[in-house]
Amino acid sequence: MAYSDKVIDHYNNPRNVGQMDKASSEVGTGLVGAPECGDVMRLQIRVNPETNVIEDAKFKTFGCGSAIASSSLATEWVKGKTIDEALAISNTDIVKELALPPVKIHCSVLAEDAIRAAIGDWKKKNSVAEPAAVAVAH
């Protein structure tokens, strides 16, 4: 399969790899996917409690190159955004940016889920009303 240059770039130089302290109240963690499906993403955000701005983001991903690229891109995009702005990121934006082929669209969906799960976790910790609970592994 031919990968787009952007997927290859994110794969070769993934941005924001790592982990943050899960226990911190400023940190939201989203863990989505399943090993059996060949995709697991963990995306973490650190949110400034004063401004609700995501100041840092980290990820680790088990998955194909497109899954790695989607989550790497997601960390880049959420940084500097407010919670509400980050929630507006949709998987179709990721598909467009990375030029993902149809068989890889599920990678972008997973990245969107990871953003939402991380934000959901942060909201729960900080008692922000969350209408729909987002599945997070425990």
Add this chain to the structure above:
Amino acid sequence: MSNDMSNNGVVISESTKPLPAGVTLPIYMDNHATTQMDPRVLDAMMPYFGKVFGNAASRNHSFGWEAEQAVEKAREQIAKLIGATAKEIIFTSGATESNNLAIKGIAEMYRERGNHIITQVTEHKAVLDTCKKLEKQGYRVTYLPVQADGLVDIEDLKHAIDDKTILVSLMYANNEIGVIQPIAEIGKLCHEKGVIFHTDGVQAVGKIPVDVQKDNIDVLSLSGHKIYGPKGVGALYVRRRNPRVQISEQINGGGHERGMRSGTLNVPGIVGLGKACEIAGEEMEAESKRLIELRDYLKAKFEKALDYVHVNGNMDHHLPGNLNMSFVYVEGESLLMGINDIAVSSGSACTSATLEPSYVLKALGLGDDVAHSSIRFGLGRFNTKAEVDYVSDKLIDVVSKLRELSPLYEMVKEGIDLTKIEWAAH
């Protein structure tokens, strides 16, 4: 290249290092898929693309005789490699056709005797899909399971044979995991029960000693391009005595190949297949010894450098050039992406059109996650130690880096039991 330096220094694939002596890229290490043609085979074929162009079925001029002579020589060369006689070799377009001809041809010919066929779940699709088609036509097919090491249980086979069984079709050696089935024992059982025994010998012939007499094989499929010969040519061995096996033809025409397979013979291809068999017979002993050494060296390097590696398939009954290994907690396609100057295969779902991981690995009872992490190395005649070193070093490097990226690896290292996690799957 990105200027973004916020990647914590993780760089998956670096290609700036100078290549070691004796290595040119890309490296081909996927010899179960196909092989590079041996230059000696090509030399043998060349005249038959040129001046010696006759139709082997032309009986009344020298052009035809010359072609026929070349075909008969190839028949001898193939027969010699597998302990058969020349008259028992039928030429086909390849092993897929051989498997179709064998299974459909026997099913049709022996329909009055019974309608039951036995095969196994790890067969090549050329056998499985053929059997599925026969099921639609009213045949009954038993798909035997395999054990965790890929071997079929002979007791399972014994129990599966009934008075309606006409054919057992079990492969000699598996194309993904390299496991060699107890063929002689299976053949003996089939003969005791009066059942015809067909084996798909594509991966075994020319690689390990195959003898249709000692192995009690009645019908055997083989292919040119898996043994450093040309693509588009194969053969079917059909036993002529003890017992005599009859096959109903699937292609009608001029009655070529004793009526079993009509169609003008592919003379250059057949010459190439014959030559490939001759070379394989002469060099098998030395070649398999060399490949086993390289294979074991490759395996040992991985086991020394990496944790959580898993060998798939029984290593005691194994093809010399095959190594199927799972690099757990790293997904196969992402691994292939990091070694894009090396040709190997993965059992990962992401590398297949169906998004399903390898059915062969699943048949071993491996979890999907282990199947997703598997890489098949197929060492062959033209691979060198320098290449094995390059491939193993590169792979170890990429696996290590992808594990830095893998949340699963991190969790396992922290002592978390991944099976206890409620995964939010799609």
